[in-house]
Amino acid sequence: MNLPKRPRTRIQARNREIILEAALDVFSTQGFRGATLDQIAAAAGLSKHNLLYYYDSKETMHAALLVRLLDTWLAPLRAMSPQGEPVAEILRYVGRKLEMAQEFPRESRLFANEILQGAPRMEGFIATELRALVEEKAALVARWIAEGRLAPVDPRHLIFSIWATTQHYADFDVQVRLVLGPGEDPFPAARRHLEALFRAALTPTGPTTDAVAPLAGGTGPG
Amino acid sequence: MNLPKRPRTRIQARNREIILEAALDVFSTQGFRGATLDQIAAAAGLSKHNLLYYYDSKETMHAALLVRLLDTWLAPLRAMSPQGEPVAEILRYVGRKLEMAQEFPRESRLFANEILQGAPRMEGFIATELRALVEEKAALVARWIAEGRLAPVDPRHLIFSIWATTQHYADFDVQVRLVLGPGEDPFPAARRHLEALFRAALTPTGPTTDAVAPLAGGTGPG
DNA sequence: CGTCTTTCTGACCATTTGGTAAAAGTTAAG
DNA sequence: CTTAACTTTTACCAAATGGTCAGAAAGACG
Numbered sequence: 001m002n003l004p005k006r007p008r009t010r011i012q013a014r015n016r017e018i019i020l021e022a023a024l025d026v027f028s029t030q031g032f033r034g035a036t037l038d039q040i041a042a043a044a045g046l047s048k049h050n051l052l053y054y055y056d057s058k059e060t061m062h063a064a065l066l067v068r069l070l071d072t073w074l075a076p077l078r079a080m081s082p083q084g085e086p087v088a089e090i091l092r093y094v095g096r097k098l099e100m101a102q103e104f105p106r107e108s109r110l111f112a113n114e115i116l117q118g119a120p121r122m123e124g125f126i127a128t129e130l131r132a133l134v135e136e137k138a139a140l141v142a143r144w145i146a147e148g149r150l151a152p153v154d155p156r157h158l159i160f161s162i163w164a165t166t167q168h169y170a171d172f173d174v175q176v177r178l179v180l181g182p183g184e185d186p187f188p189a190a191r192r193h194l195e196a197l198f199r200a201a202l203t204p205t206g207p208t209t210d211a212v213a214p215l216a217g218g219t220g221p222g
Numbered sequence: 223m224n225l226p227k228r229p230r231t232r233i234q235a236r237n238r239e240i241i242l243e244a245a246l247d248v249f250s251t252q253g254f255r256g257a258t259l260d261q262i263a264a265a266a267g268l269s270k271h272n273l274l275y276y277y278d279s280k281e282t283m284h285a286a287l288l289v290r291l292l293d294t295w296l297a298p299l300r301a302m303s304p305q306g307e308p309v310a311e312i313l314r315y316v317g318r319k320l321e322m323a324q325e326f327p328r329e330s331r332l333f334a335n336e337i338l339q340g341a342p343r344m345e346g347f348i349a350t351e352l353r354a355l356v357e358e359k360a361a362l363v364a365r366w367i368a369e370g371r372l373a374p375v376d377p378r379h380l381i382f383s384i385w386a387t388t389q390h391y392a393d394f395d396v397q398v399r400l401v402l403g404p405g406e407d408p409f410p411a412a413r414r415h416l417e418a419l420f421r422a423a424l425t426p427t428g429p430t431t432d433a434v435a436p437l438a439g440g441t442g443p444g
Numbered sequence: 445c446g447t448c449t450t451t452c453t454g455a456c457c458a459t460t461t462g463g464t465a466a467a468a469g470t471t472a473a474g
Numbered sequence: 475c476t477t478a479a480c481t482t483t484t485a486c487c488a489a490a491t492g493g494t495c496a497g498a499a500a501g502a503c504g
Contacts, residue, residue, distance in 0.1 A: 033256030
């Protein structure tokens with residue numbers, strides 16, 4: 001009938017892509033409620049009715065964006081591996097997240113908008129998939145700490161801090177640039193700063209210099 | 223005429239307050255465009271027409287909220303003083319910001335929404351007042367570092383990190399609670415975690431262990 | 445009590461917005 | 475060239491939304 005679900009033609013694939021691109025622009029800055037089909041249509045260079053030919057509704061468009069987002073959003077955290085050296089592994093995660101903030105700021109803002117609105121369309125995902133992933137990686141961090149290869153930190157709040165600091169450069173990009181002044185690229189300095197910040201907090205030899213000897217016997221002072 | 227600007231009666235003061243309260247609820251979760259007068263009216267328990275008696279327009283309401291917000295928003299950063307001990311001073315700032323995230327999450331979200339939308343109503347403020355304040359405090363931090371009383375950090379990005387990590391607990395409250403699981407209050411752990419995080423990054427004795435001996439009267443174990 | 449001001453409501457409105465239905469135009473296979 | 479599927483436009487629409495205006499209610503006050 002009206003809506004072939006899978007793209008069968010080039011035109012279809014192309015226009016769906018164009019529409020999602022435009023929708024991302026608008027949704028990410030206006031939020032779901034604030035965005036209008038007319039704005040998206042204008043951004044896509046198509047007529048409003050044409051959008052509705054490719055996507056049943058505003059909701060459908062938004063949902064399509066979220067699906068695509070979650071697809072890649074968790075990749076960096078998933079990539080945190082038990083194999084590597086703990087500090088390096090976490091710093092690599094920070095670096096990847098920052099790169100994503102730089103490369104996909106709109107996606108980050110789309111996510112932020114969704115959470116600010118109370119996560120009505122993502123509660124399920126967050127409470128299950130995301131939560132499980134955090135739990136898994138937090139356990140890994142906890143293990144590293146127990147082994148003395150990482151300074152003691154709250155694993156889950158460490159993850160929150162990484163999310164917060166890196167996504168800040170996407171979500172609050174305007175503010176960051178206005179505060180730094182025109183023409184200054186925030187990212188190189190951000191990269192150095194965040195690496196130093198988390199390295200300092202994570203390097204085991206630092207703050208509490210005891211009980212770090214790779215055990216084999218009791219941990220406490222005899 | 224229709225609009226006595228300054229509240230002259232109790233009813234007026236009271237209703238204006240009720241309306242702003244309700245508007246804060248709605249604007250902070252829906253953003254400016256996403257919010258409707260009907261929603262605000264419902265939240266306030268007044269009729270839409272009644273709102274428009276007290277505030278000329280939706281814009282006026284929003285503007286009133288922003289003014290009030292900025293009034294108190296910068297207080298914590300302003301309070302960072304050259305007098306105190308550097309690390310303690312910054313940690314106190316972190317603590318205050320986190321308290322604000324806990325006490326005034328809606329205000330934080332209102333601000334976040336505004337920035338996400340490209341800060342159309344606050345560019346001026348950010349580029350002038352906020353920027354100047356950050357510049358001032360960054361200079362203070364830089365001085366502390368030069369004096370060896372603080373580990374070397376990028377002062378402005380340090381401030382960004384503090385904003386990001388503390389406001390995260392307001393703006394992403396839903397996510398934080400869903401990830402942590404029901405019934406767990408994020409704030410006590412957040413407080414401990416952030417203090418440790420920034421202490422580690424700021425304490426001069428840490429990473430680069432030189433030129434830090436607490437001169438004149440050491441605080442270390444005697 | 446009667447008047448004046450402040451507060452609130454009901455009727456109304458233009459515009460915007462998300463969405464339908466159907467016709468018209470386009471493409472591509474047979 | 476025909477025909478059938480795909481794409482786009484035209485014409486509508488109901489509901490929502492921000493806002494106006496006149497009048498009614500309710501206080502305040504001499």
